[in-house]
Amino acid sequence: xxxxxxxxxxxxxxxxxxxxxxxxxxxxxxxxxxxxxxxxxxxxxxxxxxxxxxxxxxxxxxxxxxxxxxxxxxxxxxxxxxxxxxxxxxxxxxxxxxxxxxxxxxxxxxxxxxxxxxxxxxxxxxxxxxxxxxxxxxxxxxxxxxxxxxxxxxxxxxxxxxxxxxxxxxxxxxxxxxxxxxxxxxxxxxxxxxxxxxxxxxxxxxxxxxxxxxxxxxxxxxxxxx
Numbered sequence: 001x002x003x004x005x006x007x008x009x010x011x012x013x014x015x016x017x018x019x020x021x022x023x024x025x026x027x028x029x030x031x032x033x034x035x036x037x038x039x040x041x042x043x044x045x046x047x048x049x050x051x052x053x054x055x056x057x058x059x060x061x062x063x064x065x066x067x068x069x070x071x072x073x074x075x076x077x078x079x080x081x082x083x084x085x086x087x088x089x090x091x092x093x094x095x096x097x098x099x100x101x102x103x104x105x106x107x108x109x110x111x112x113x114x115x116x117x118x119x120x121x122x123x124x125x126x127x128x129x130x131x132x133x134x135x136x137x138x139x140x141x142x143x144x145x146x147x148x149x150x151x152x153x154x155x156x157x158x159x160x161x162x163x164x165x166x167x168x169x170x171x172x173x174x175x176x177x178x179x180x181x182x183x184x185x186x187x188x189x190x191x192x193x194x195x196x197x198x199x200x201x202x203x204x205x206x207x208x209x210x211x212x213x214x215x216x217x218x219x220x221x222x223x224x225x226x
Contacts, residue, residue, distance in 0.1 A: 068105070069133065073202050076127055077107030080136060080144065082171055083128035084195050092213030096196060099125045100167045102174050104145050110152055112170035115160040118152045129206035130199040140178045147177035168192055 069079050081103045091098050101111030101123055109128070113119040136144060151174045158165060168188035175186045201207045 078103040078131050079105055079107040081131045081133045083109055084130040085123060085125045085128050086210050087125055092217045095211055095214045100171050102171045104148050110148055112155045112167045116156060118156050129210045130201050132198050143178045147174045150177055
C-alpha cells in the first residue's frame, strides 16, 4: 500500500502544531498561576497601593477645588472675601469702624467709595488689614460674580451716606442677592458684626496698622489730662 508523502508531512506538521499550542497553553496557565499566587501572597500590599492612589486623587482634586479660592495678600487678591481697612482719623477714634469691600471670584475688590462711584481693583483706603472668606454653596458661588456686578450697577447710581447708604450697605446688598446662608435681609450692621466676630487680620503688622492710630489718640488724651 502506497503512502502519500505529502499527506504524511501534513499530518505530522499538524500534530507538531497542536502540540506547540497545548504546550503554550500549559506555559501560560502556569505563569498565570504563578502571578496569581504572587498577588494572593501579598493582597495587603495591593490594598495599600490602592489606598495611596485614592489619597493622591482626593488630595489633587481638593487642591484643584481650593486653588481658585487661594488668598494672596502680596497680589492684593481675596477671592470670595469681605475685606476691611481702617479709615484715617475715624478708625483712630472708633477702631471697630472702617471701610469695607467685597472681592469677586478672581479676588478683585469692589467697594462703594463715594456718591455714584464703585471702586474696582484698588481699595479706597489702601490694602485691607482684615478679611473673612465667605462659605458659599455651589449655587451661591455660581451667582456670586453676577450679584457683585448687579450691586456695582445699583450703587454707581446712588448717593453715598455715612449713616445708612455706605460701603457696608453695598456688601449687604450682594449677600442678599445670593441669599447667603439662606438669608436675604442683611444690612450694614450685619456686615459690621460679621467682621468683628469672624474677621481675620492678614498679618501682625495689619493688626498694628489697625490700632496704632487709636493707641496714639488715647496717649494724647492721657497726656492732655495730666
